[in-house]
Amino acid sequence: MSSAWSWYVIVLVVLNLAGCVWLLRWTGKRRPGDPKPEDTSHWWDGDITEYNKPMPRWWLGLFYITVVFAVGYLIYYPGMGAWAGTSAWTSAREHDADKAEADQRIAAAFAPYADKPVEELARDPVALRHGQAIFANHCAACHGADARGARGFPDLSDDIWHWGGQPQDVLTSVMDGRQAAMPPLAGALGSAAKIDQTIAYVRSLSGLPVDSQQAAAGAAHFAGLCTACHGPEGKGNALMGAPDLTDKYWLYGSDPDSIRETLVLGRNGNMPAHAALLGPARARVVAAWVYSRSHGEAKPQ
Structure with missing residues (x-):
């Protein structure tokens, strides 16, 4: 991957993560002038209304944990352009390891027929x-x-x-x-x-x-x-x-x-x-x- 494409991917990833955090913060609190949680003027059938309440903190917390997990994942595994990750994991290396293991099993199974x-x-x-x-x-x-x-x-x-x-x-x-x-x-x-x-x-x-x-x-x-x-x-x-x-x-x-x-x-x-x-x-x-x-x-x- 060229350096230009690598930086392109990195910028996209960072913007997506930053955008998720901003969206969580922006939707997670009330602002002056907002209607009361029970007063949105949206009524149906006379007694059903749409509330305007922020998301529960435990729910917001799970979203933040997901973002933190994503950052950790991108540090450990490749995903930020040409960055190989601290684990240096590659699908090709995992494929080769799995193939070598399968080849060993196959060789053992067919060894009696070799000669x-x-x-x-x-x-x-x-x-x-x-x-x-x-x-x-x-x-x-x-x-x-x-x-x-x-x-x-x-x-x-x-x-x-x-x-x-x-x-x-x-x-x-x-x-x-x-x-x-x-x-x-x-x-x-x-x-x-x-x-x-x-x-x-x-x-x-x-x-x-x-x-x-x-x-x-x-x-x-x-x-x-x-x-x-x-x-x-x-x-x-x-x-x-x-x-x-x-x-x-x-x-x-x-x-x-x-x-x-x-x-x-x-x-x-x-x-x-x-x-x-x-x-x-x-x-x-x-x-x-x-x-x-x-x-x-x-x-x-």
């Missing part, structure tokens, strides 16, 4: 229950509460894994994240006709209905541009995250328009790394739950 293999944890119902809760907090926003994914977010409950479905592969995805990139190929293909032919061939790889002549022409384009990642047979490459194009699963859709969008604009899939957020033990537990979804291991109780 166990993912496949072993996938057979532990208690570990799976913890993993499911972690997944709900950190992963469900993209993959859904049931891990079935959505358009652009992989289904984790089937047996199709773009980056490999072995326990260590799943753990690596959770810990280090994944970055997939499908480059735009419109310029390389050169024409709308060649794009349509490539779309037809790609759809034919998974048995979708296509024009056979277009698919045959698209095979040459695929061989020249796509086999480096997807392989000569279109079966993909888990080391690069390149999906198998011969199965029935399509991350962004199998209709011609969706595939055209992929070819023309490319795709960029980003799975963020969770190692720093979860730590190795919790990452291992959630990886076990994800692994269990497609490998039929124990279910959480």
Whole structure:
């Protein structure tokens, strides 16, 4: 906070406190010329009148005590601009202390799982229950509460894994994240006709209905541009995250328009790394739950 803003806040605080004290003093006593307490000329229903009596002293005393408390509070805690207070308290320091305490409790709770293999944890119902809760907090926003994914977010409950479905592969995805990139190929293909032919061939790889002549022409384009990642047979490459194009699963859709969008604009899939957020033990537990979804291991109780 700049010194100008600091002084601005200080002046406002002082004026508010001084104004409260002045208001209490001004309203707490009678002045010459004031009507009698029982004589205000404000009558209702013939026998109800508004009195003009000062506030009781005990009530005024409570207000003064409140002002004194406010002054003490502003001396001890920050509140007067850049003044840190005699306690040097900060919300950031309190947050860090609370977080450190919570981290210690979490570390103790998950310590038994820190060194166990993912496949072993996938057979532990208690570990799976913890993993499911972690997944709900950190992963469900993209993959859904049931891990079935959505358009652009992989289904984790089937047996199709773009980056490999072995326990260590799943753990690596959770810990280090994944970055997939499908480059735009419109310029390389050169024409709308060649794009349509490539779309037809790609759809034919998974048995979708296509024009056979277009698919045959698209095979040459695929061989020249796509086999480096997807392989000569279109079966993909888990080391690069390149999906198998011969199965029935399509991350962004199998209709011609969706595939055209992929070819023309490319795709960029980003799975963020969770190692720093979860730590190795919790990452291992959630990886076990994800692994269990497609490998039929124990279910959480």
